[in-house]
Amino acid sequence: xxxxxxxNQIRRLRFDxxxxxxxxxxxxxxxxxxxIIAIEAGKYAPSLPLAFxxxxxxxxxxxxxxxxxxxxxxPQKDSSR
Amino acid sequence: MSKLQKxxxxxxxxxxACVLIGGICFFALTRMNAKGVGTIVVVFxxxxxxxxxxxxxxxxxGFEAHLDERERLIxxxxxxxxxxxxIALLAGICxxxxxxxxxxxxxxxxxxxxxxxxxxxxxQFVHSAAILVQCARExxxxx
Numbered sequence: 001x002x003x004x005x006x007x008n009q010i011r012r013l014r015f016d017x018x019x020x021x022x023x024x025x026x027x028x029x030x031x032x033x034x035x036i037i038a039i040e041a042g043k044y045a046p047s048l049p050l051a052f053x054x055x056x057x058x059x060x061x062x063x064x065x066x067x068x069x070x071x072x073x074x075p076q077k078d079s080s081r
Numbered sequence: 082m083s084k085l086q087k088x089x090x091x092x093x094x095x096x097x098a099c100v101l102i103g104g105i106c107f108f109a110l111t112r113m114n115a116k117g118v119g120t121i122v123v124v125f126x127x128x129x130x131x132x133x134x135x136x137x138x139x140x141x142x143g144f145e146a147h148l149d150e151r152e153r154l155i156x157x158x159x160x161x162x163x164x165x166x167x168i169a170l171l172a173g174i175c176x177x178x179x180x181x182x183x184x185x186x187x188x189x190x191x192x193x194x195x196x197x198x199x200x201x202x203x204x205q206f207v208h209s210a211a212i213l214v215q216c217a218r219e220x221x222x223x224x
Contacts, residue, residue, distance in 0.1 A: 031149035032083050032084075032149055032151075032152065034083050034152075034216070034220075035150070037219075038151060038219055044219075046151075047150050050150060
């Protein structure tokens, strides 16, 4: 399921959290590394429980990790990098 | 390579081996017995079906529990592809000979277990292939 209207800050948050690897995040969220890669690349929209688990792994609110683009004008760019 | 991909490769290898061994054995046995209904053929078919059935049931148990939600989606989609392939194959096997041979022609009854087994193997083949194709596509996108 592609996440056309969903953008995320996972890459930046991983970097901010002592350069957490995708595997470490996957272990914390209880999924495979391939799933983290797919989410990070915007190829897969996670379920609500998984989105919360990812946010919990970073210790931030859900909206800091995922943003919904209601206009449908495409995923937002990560402006912090 | 994820566990799902490894399992799909393994299943693909098992199916190909089953088709090759089963096909050769079935061909040899039906040629040995012209009527094709010898005890040995019945035993072979029953063993083949029960073997595949046991394998499939054992595989289902607990296997999906180890998949995460994305892998379950891939798995479910692959099952849908396998279902479509099964229907298409069955339609092809049953309808094409009807048009080619004609409605009044006669075919050997021993073709029936062959049709049944080939449908099962084709479904498993498509299922495994569909998983690998989906994973390969995602890998390409991620690069």
